[in-house]
Amino acid sequence: MLKIIGKHEENTIKQAQNVLDKGASKMILCADGHLGYGHPIGGVAAYKDKISISGVGFDIACGNMAIQLPVKASEIKDWHAIGQQIQKNISFGVGRINNTRLEGEFLDTDANWKNEALIGLKEMAHAQLGTVGSGNHYVDVFKDDQDFVWIGVHFGSRGLGHKATTHFLKKLGAKDDMNADPCLVDMDSDIGQSYFEAMQLGGKYAYAGREWVCDEVSRIIQGSTERLDMVHNHHNFAWIEEHDGDKYFVVRKGSTPAFPDQRSFIGSNMLDQSVIVRGLDTPQAKENLYSTVHGAGRIMSRTQAAGKFKGWGDKRVKVAPGLVDENQMRVNAKDNQVHLFGAGADESPLCYKKLDEVLAYHTDSVAIETRLTPIVVVMAGGDEFDPYKD
Numbered sequence: 001m002l003k004i005i006g007k008h009e010e011n012t013i014k015q016a017q018n019v020l021d022k023g024a025s026k027m028i029l030c031a032d033g034h035l036g037y038g039h040p041i042g043g044v045a046a047y048k049d050k051i052s053i054s055g056v057g058f059d060i061a062c063g064n065m066a067i068q069l070p071v072k073a074s075e076i077k078d079w080h081a082i083g084q085q086i087q088k089n090i091s092f093g094v095g096r097i098n099n100t101r102l103e104g105e106f107l108d109t110d111a112n113w114k115n116e117a118l119i120g121l122k123e124m125a126h127a128q129l130g131t132v133g134s135g136n137h138y139v140d141v142f143k144d145d146q147d148f149v150w151i152g153v154h155f156g157s158r159g160l161g162h163k164a165t166t167h168f169l170k171k172l173g174a175k176d177d178m179n180a181d182p183c184l185v186d187m188d189s190d191i192g193q194s195y196f197e198a199m200q201l202g203g204k205y206a207y208a209g210r211e212w213v214c215d216e217v218s219r220i221i222q223g224s225t226e227r228l229d230m231v232h233n234h235h236n237f238a239w240i241e242e243h244d245g246d247k248y249f250v251v252r253k254g255s256t257p258a259f260p261d262q263r264s265f266i267g268s269n270m271l272d273q274s275v276i277v278r279g280l281d282t283p284q285a286k287e288n289l290y291s292t293v294h295g296a297g298r299i300m301s302r303t304q305a306a307g308k309f310k311g312w313g314d315k316r317v318k319v320a321p322g323l324v325d326e327n328q329m330r331v332n333a334k335d336n337q338v339h340l341f342g343a344g345a346d347e348s349p350l351c352y353k354k355l356d357e358v359l360a361y362h363t364d365s366v367a368i369e370t371r372l373t374p375i376v377v378v379m380a381g382g383d384e385f386d387p388y389k390d
Contacts, residue, residue, distance in 0.1 A: 006031030032297030060202035062156030
C-alpha cells in the first residue's frame with residue numbers, strides 16, 4: 001500500500017514507490033515530503049521483518065522538543081541579549097563540543113560501547129552531548145496565544161548517529177547516493193540486532209541532548225528549569241508497533257509519531273508560526289500509521305538557495321550565485337520582530353513550504369492545539385558544512 005498525502009514532485013513519489021517495491025509492506029508519504037537518501041523525507045515505511053537504515057537516516061533520532069515556561073514574553077525586556085546568551089552558551093556547528101561536560105547513565109554503561117558501530121566513539125559522544133549542529137537544526141524561543149514563553153529545539157544524535165549509520169551502510173555495501181535503493185537489514189540477523197541496539201542508544205543520546213539544551217535555555221531566560229508543559233518526539237527512528245493486528249518495524253524519516261492524543265512539536269521556518277499538534281483517533285490517522293509531518297518541508301535545495309561555493313573557512317569563495325538574498329532575509333526577520341542569530345540563505349523561509357498549507361492535508365489525523373510565534377531564532381552560521389544529509 002502506498003498512500004500519498006499532499007502535493008509532491010515526481011521524483012519524490014517515485015522514491016516512495018521504490019521503497020514499497022523494495023520490501024516495505026506499507027508506505028506513507030506525508031505532506032512535507034521531499035527527496036531523501038534512498039527514502040523520502042516525510043516518508044513512513046512499515047516492514048514485517050526488516051529495518052531500512054536509509055529510512056532512519058544518518059541523523060539517528062533527530063527530533064523536536066518544546067517546553068512551556070511559567071514566564072510571559074512581555075515580562076522579558078531584552079530578547080536580543082537572551083539570543084546572544086543562547087548563541088554563547090550552546091554550541092552550534094559541525095564537530096563542536098559542549099563547554100559544559102554532561103553526564104548520562106547510558107554514557108557510563110560499558111556494554112553500550114561494545115556495539116560494533118560504537119567502539120571508540122564514547123569520548124566524542126561525551127564531548128558533543130548537548131551540541132546542536134548545523135543545517136536546519138535550531139534553538140527557538142516562542143510565545144503562545146496567552147503570551148507564555150516556549151523553547152523549541154530540533155537536532156539529533158550528532159556525530160554518534162552519523163558514524164554509526166556510516167558503519168552499517170559500509171558493512172552492507174550500500175551506495176551513498178540520493179537515488180540508491182534503500183539499505184535494508186534483516187532483524188533476525190546479528191547485524192540487524194546490532195543496528196537496532198546502536199539506533200536505540202542514539203535515541204537516548206538525542207533525548208538527553210535536547211533535554212539539556214532546553215534546560216540551559218530555560219536557565220538563561222528565567223534562572224531555573226521550571227516548566228509548565230513539555231512535548232518531545234523523534235522523527236528519524238524505527239519503532240516496533242502493531243497495526244491491524246500485525247507487528248511491524250515502522251521507520252519514520254522526517255515524520256512524527258501521532259497516535260491518538262499523542263502531542264508533538266512541529267517547527268515551521270524562522271518567521272512563521274510553529275505548532276503543537278495532537279493525534280486524532282480516526283480511520284485516516286490509522287491509515288497513516290499514526291504519523292504526521294515533522295516540519296514544513298523543503299522546496300529549494302541548499303545550493304539553489306545559497307549558491308555554489310569552493311573551500312571552507314577563510315578560503316570559502318562563492319563561485320555561483322543563489323536565489324536567496326541573505327541580507328533581505330535578515331531585514332525580513334527584523335521587520336517581523338524576530339531576533340535572528342546565525343543561519344544562512346539556505347535556511348530562508350523561501351526554502352520551505354508553508355506549514356499551514358502542509359498541515360491542511362493532515363487535518364483528518366492531527367489537530368493544532370497551540371500556535372507558537374517566533375521571538376528568537378538561533379542556528380549555526382550559513383558557512384557551516386552540514387554532513388548529516390537529512
